[in-house]
Amino acid sequence: MAVEYQPKIVGFLCNWCSYAGADLAGTSRICYPSNIRIIRVPCSGRVDPLLIVKSFQQGADGVLIAGCHPGDCHYSEGNYYARRRLALLHTFLEYIGIEEERFQIQWVSASEGKRWANVVSSFTEGLSILGPRETTLHKETV
């Protein structure tokens, strides 16, 4: 029996807003897909593009970066730096053939548990429609 395709998503969540937002979604008993594997980082500014490229190499179907809304960064300006870097990375990944739908950057605050659930649901749904990555790369990483 064919098993339904389930995309693997790696999520990098800022400790101060998005991680707390995801926590709120949990404590509020909001259901959302379990396709996402969450990695907690101190700030979206901590997300080195290398982490994202590495995630895709290791077989991730999608990568989601979530951080505080601009202006709300715990470290005042980390997400402004992240925004520049990740915006460029997004177009670059698309250029090397990783569809733009596979990479998302979202601002989710600590009070937006509902929004967090929506973000993950729609991202997972988009990736399910897109299907697995057409690549020979991660067949080698077992």
Added chain:
Amino acid sequence: MDFSEEIRSKAKELLESGTVDCVIGYERATDGVGARPLFVYQPNDIDRLIFDQTCTHNLTKYLLNRKDKATAIVVKPCDSRAINLLINESQIQRDKVSIIGVVCPGVVKAGLDNTSGELQDTCRMCQQHTPVLYDFLVGELGLEPDVPDTYPDVTGMEDKSAGERRAFWEEQFSRCIRCYACRQVCPGCYCLECFVERLDPTWVGIRIAPGENEVWNTMRAFHLAGRCIDCNECERVCPVNIPLSLLNRKLGKEVEELFKFQAGIDAETPMPFSTFDKEEKLGISE
């Protein structure tokens, strides 16, 4: 185009006056066709200096080994941008460098395997024939070229579908032997410890496999985003002919569009990733 005489007389003047103790330039390579770097410390070596369209190397990489020593260097327009980059990033001091700038109509693909005199690909799209920074200028100040389409190669790639691009780059990266010649030759790659050689954690596995190669090539290019001065050296030295400039130039194009920034045009404008504008809209979560 042969500027050898002008460069020799300038080098002689600088060395004999004691302004610098080394002139970095070019000499004829032993194959008799190409050029190779030459370090002149003694006035009697000055006659070995040459300059013509076979002088492809970007010599500014060598300035990083002579940070506190007064040095004269021969630069083409693209190389002169590398000097601005290195000053901007506090790697070299302007007052230690005497810059002999050369007006350059482009350099050729030179070597025993190619003596056609054909221009390098990026030179055909080059917009800058006069160095942006120099102390002495060799050659006639002329009109800058009028190239209507600066990035035809990049837009050509953008027009393909994601699947086609995926297949293209996977094929290219699969040939990489990870000799790191692209890094060694690049004036922007001066980290004392490159991420690719870090062992704990091992970001890039040591085996030569397509996935590892992709991480290396993607990150190498991305570390040069907004910093690449488009000298095409990485692509020239690549032993397996991966079109690395096609990656670098895409990032250059995007940085120009998003942040209105071009690397190495001056040494003062803050680098795009060390600054930000709170109000800017970059199409993220808006």
